[in-house]
Amino acid sequence: MGEFVRLEIDGAVGVIRLDRPPVNAINTVIHRELQEIATQVAQDPAIRAVVLYGGDRSFAAGADIKEMVDLNPGEIALLGRHLNDAVSAIARLPQPVIAAVNGYALGGGCELALAADLRIVAENAQLGLPEITLGVIPGAGGTQRLPRLIGASRAKELIFFGRTLTGVEAVAIGLASRAVPPERVFAEALQMARTLAAGPTVAIGAAKRAIDEGMDSTLAAGLEIEGHRFAELFSTQDQKTGMASFLQRGPGKAAFVGR
Numbered sequence: 001m002g003e004f005v006r007l008e009i010d011g012a013v014g015v016i017r018l019d020r021p022p023v024n025a026i027n028t029v030i031h032r033e034l035q036e037i038a039t040q041v042a043q044d045p046a047i048r049a050v051v052l053y054g055g056d057r058s059f060a061a062g063a064d065i066k067e068m069v070d071l072n073p074g075e076i077a078l079l080g081r082h083l084n085d086a087v088s089a090i091a092r093l094p095q096p097v098i099a100a101v102n103g104y105a106l107g108g109g110c111e112l113a114l115a116a117d118l119r120i121v122a123e124n125a126q127l128g129l130p131e132i133t134l135g136v137i138p139g140a141g142g143t144q145r146l147p148r149l150i151g152a153s154r155a156k157e158l159i160f161f162g163r164t165l166t167g168v169e170a171v172a173i174g175l176a177s178r179a180v181p182p183e184r185v186f187a188e189a190l191q192m193a194r195t196l197a198a199g200p201t202v203a204i205g206a207a208k209r210a211i212d213e214g215m216d217s218t219l220a221a222g223l224e225i226e227g228h229r230f231a232e233l234f235s236t237q238d239q240k241t242g243m244a245s246f247l248q249r250g251p252g253k254a255a256f257v258g259r
Contacts, residue, residue: 002033007040012197013190014047014095018054023061026108028079031086034112038089048197048258050097051189052090052116056182059101059125060109065134080139083108087140091115091212094205096196100189101125102182106164111140114149117208119175120189121167122182127175128164148215150174200238201258206230 001007004020004027016037018024041047054060063083068076090097090112099105099116105127113119113127121127129142137143138159147155150173157163170176180188196204206229214222233239237259245254 002029002036004030005033005037007037009047010190011194012046012048013051013193014041014044014049015051015053015190016041016090018052018060023058023104024054024109025062025064026060026083026112027064027067028082031082034086035089038086038093041095042093045258047095048201049193050093050095051100051186051193052097052112053100053186053189054102054105054109056102056186058103058109059099059105060112061104062107062109062130063140083140087112087115091141091145094208095201096193096204096208098189098193098196100186101127101167101176102185107131107138107142108140111138111142111145114141114145118177118192119170120178120180120185120192121170121176122185123167123179124182125167125170125179125185126164127167127170128162129159130162130164132159133162146175198256200236200242200254200256202236202238203233206233 004018006017006019008015008017018030020027020030041050068079071079096118097116099113099119101113101119101121102125103122105113105125107129110127110129129138129146131138143159146158154173158165165173165175167176167179171179178188210226210229213225217225238256241256242254
């Protein structure tokens with residue numbers, strides 16, 4: 001277990017927990033620990049879904065400004081690369097990742113939430129990329145992941161003005177999947193993760209890779225990627241189980257094993 005990031009196991013769900021009070025400001029220690037835990041999770045076949053959680057007060061209020069305020073361009077490029085590597089390690093996890101967001105998810109914290117596949121947010125959560133108010137721009141994927149998620153025009157408006165959104169507003173524009181009362185955020189995310197973990201996780205992982213790889217490709221290349229992923233699944237136990245169950249008992253009754 002790390003100093004500020006720890007992995008908790010709930011059945012087949014891995015909970016990656018940020019714990020740097022008071023608001024989980026993301027520093028260089030968190031960069032390293034996120035990468036270490038992401039490597040551990042990626043290599044553990046018993047972990048079939050992931051919840052990324054910052055506690056009931058704040059998901060992550062952003063990067064630790066005290067660490068970067070006096071850095072020169074070369075130094076900040078190195079620190080930014082480490083932060084980007086940490087965020088990307090979460091994005092590249094083969095398992096589905098659900099960010100459970102209470103309180104603040106701003107700047108680097110919002111970029112970390114964007115690296116998840118789904119976001120369950122408190123109705124009163126505050127999400128955004130306010131880096132422009134500091135005279136800089138997002139540096140850990142915000143200018144790339146946000147427009148892919150909500151479209152370039154909306155992303156530019158949020159980034160240019162440094163505007164923050166409530167959880168309800170984030171759902172309305174597609175930035176988050178579901179807004180719930182603050183006390184329900186973790187429970188909702190955990191239940192969703194348990195449902196995914198009980199499903200055909202090889203197929204879910206294939207869908208995740210096809211979507212993510214396709215988003216970085218042309219439509220034609222994306223269709224090729226999809227075709228390969230689709231065909232590969234016909235060598236899995238879950239495909240045999242799922243289709244046999246459908247033919248024998250109808251849809252939605254298969255018991256999958258994740259192989």
